[in-house]
Amino acid sequence: MTVQQRILALSKWGSALQVLIDDLPDNHENPLFKSIVQAKNKNAWFAKSNSIKALKEICNLLESSSLSKLLKVYIELEKEPNETKVIGVVMAGNIPLVGFHDLLCVLVSGHKAKVRLSSDDSVLIPAITEILFEMYPEFRNQVEYVNQLSGMDAVIATGSNNTARYFDYYFGKYPSLIRKNRNSVAVLGGHESDEDLKKLGHDIFDYFGLGCRNVSKLYVPEGYSFNQFFGALEVFSTMMEHNKYMNNYDYHRALFLLDGIPFLTNNFLIVRENEAYATPVSVVHYEYYTNLNDLELKLASDSELIQCRIGVNGLPFGSSQQPDILDYADGVDTMQWLLTL
Numbered sequence: 001m002t003v004q005q006r007i008l009a010l011s012k013w014g015s016a017l018q019v020l021i022d023d024l025p026d027n028h029e030n031p032l033f034k035s036i037v038q039a040k041n042k043n044a045w046f047a048k049s050n051s052i053k054a055l056k057e058i059c060n061l062l063e064s065s066s067l068s069k070l071l072k073v074y075i076e077l078e079k080e081p082n083e084t085k086v087i088g089v090v091m092a093g094n095i096p097l098v099g100f101h102d103l104l105c106v107l108v109s110g111h112k113a114k115v116r117l118s119s120d121d122s123v124l125i126p127a128i129t130e131i132l133f134e135m136y137p138e139f140r141n142q143v144e145y146v147n148q149l150s151g152m153d154a155v156i157a158t159g160s161n162n163t164a165r166y167f168d169y170y171f172g173k174y175p176s177l178i179r180k181n182r183n184s185v186a187v188l189g190g191h192e193s194d195e196d197l198k199k200l201g202h203d204i205f206d207y208f209g210l211g212c213r214n215v216s217k218l219y220v221p222e223g224y225s226f227n228q229f230f231g232a233l234e235v236f237s238t239m240m241e242h243n244k245y246m247n248n249y250d251y252h253r254a255l256f257l258l259d260g261i262p263f264l265t266n267n268f269l270i271v272r273e274n275e276a277y278a279t280p281v282s283v284v285h286y287e288y289y290t291n292l293n294d295l296e297l298k299l300a301s302d303s304e305l306i307q308c309r310i311g312v313n314g315l316p317f318g319s320s321q322q323p324d325i326l327d328y329a330d331g332v333d334t335m336q337w338l339l340t341l
Contacts, residue, residue: 001138006108007067009139013132014062020131021055035127039096043120044244046096050207051124054096057322058128061104066325070108073335085111085341088152088174090167092159093118095207097125101325102156102334103143109338113143114152154341158329175341179330182212182307183277184320187295189312190221197232199318203310204269205236206321208245209281212307212329213320216279218271218286219295230266239268239282249282277305 001009020032027033036051060066087106091099098121106113117125126145133140149155157167158179167178186200203215239245245268252270256263263272274285289295292312299306307329310320328334 001110003071003108003110006110007064007071009136010062010104010107010132011064011067013135014059016131016135017055017062017128018059021052021059024052031127031131035123039121039123042123043093045208045210046121046124047208047242051096053206053321054098054124055128058097058100060322061101061325067108069325070105070335073333073339085153085338086114086151087111087338088149088155088157088171089113089115090149090155090157090159091115091118091121091125093120093122095211096121097128098211099158100125101323101329102158103129104325105334105338106156107139107142109335110142111338111341112141114149115143115145116147116149117145154338156334175337177330177332177334177337181278182305182330183216183279184213184308184310185217185219185277185299185306185314186215186310186317187219187289187292187299187312187314188221188224190224192228192311192317194228194232196317197229198235199316200310201233201236202318203320204233204284205239208239208242209279209284211321213323215310215320216284217277218284219289220286222288222290224288226264226271229271230264230269233266233269237268245282248280252280252283277302 017032020030023030024033032055036048039046039051040048089099089102089106091102099118103113103115103125115125129143152174154175155167155171156177157171159167161180164178164180167176171178184203186203192200200215207214209216249268249270253265256270256272261272263270265271268282270283272283272285273287275287276285279285296313299309308315308320308327310317
């Protein structure tokens with residue numbers, strides 16, 4: 001298949017997935033419905049609504065207008081890959097289908113993906129690729145799911161800072177993209193509307209805050225009051241209905257009380273003043289700033305720790321979990337890297 005044929009096929013795959021998503025509420029025999037239920041049974045963090053949201057975002061990536069942006073890389077390089085390579089892809093499992101973008105890039109490139117799934121997300125990606133294989137059997141030879149990687153020419157691996165050291169050791173002899181922990185931040189100017197803050201709530205709570213694109217750190221102007229912030233977030237009080245989330249909330253609330261650590265809360269989110277970017281589930285850190293220019297310098301110096309930025313001089317509120325197809329996880333153009341191997 002040429003790249004144009006692959007992109008056309010992938011676009012039609014996206015359309016087929018959208019039809020199945022639209023059919024979910026009324027048809028429990030829908031193959032996606034069964035996969036979503038199975039994924040939740042294996043991983044309680046994969047609530048049905050979150051899996052559906054992730055599937056809808058994938059359909060957005062598979063729109064022809066979106067895929068054409070990847071095609072542009074071919075036009076700029078004026079060539080197909082030098083030869084077909086086997087790309088080992090180690091996927092994370094923190095949110096549903098989080099490894100899809102890497103798989104998509106390999107499919108578009110024409111290389112073969114040898115995929116090691118996370119045990120936390122081992123259902124949904126094989127389920128949707130099986131739909132692709134049924135539509136276009138020629139893709140079946142382009143994807144292989146394995147328990148252990150071997151016989152590859154290059155590696156894309158995503159994990160924590162600890163697993164990144166493991167990846168560096170075991171995959172050091174291969175061309176590789178090794179991704180580590182990143183977190184996302186929001187900069188508030190202090191004059192946000194209730195609607196802005198409700199949208200920020202999605203940046204915080206979507207996927208229970210488990211994604212690298214979820215906001216875990218707030219920068220607020222000196223003297224900022226969180227009253228309006230907490231008021232706007234009341235629409236997310238349904239978080240209290242999820243046992244695993246609230247177990248985290250109760251644990252950290254008790255821990256902070258015992259240790260005498262000051263914090264603010266609305267009974268389902270803890271907001272704590274702290275310099276760190278990374279936070280546990282149900283906790284968001286904040287820092288005050290007095291000068292936006294100084295803050296810009298700080299964020300620029302920490303750019304390798306930050307996945308995305310919301311609010312003042314950043315992405316619109318509510319958009320953190322709606323990445324564009326060219327929003328590469330680590331800022332490295334995965335498509336260009338694949339095509340120049």
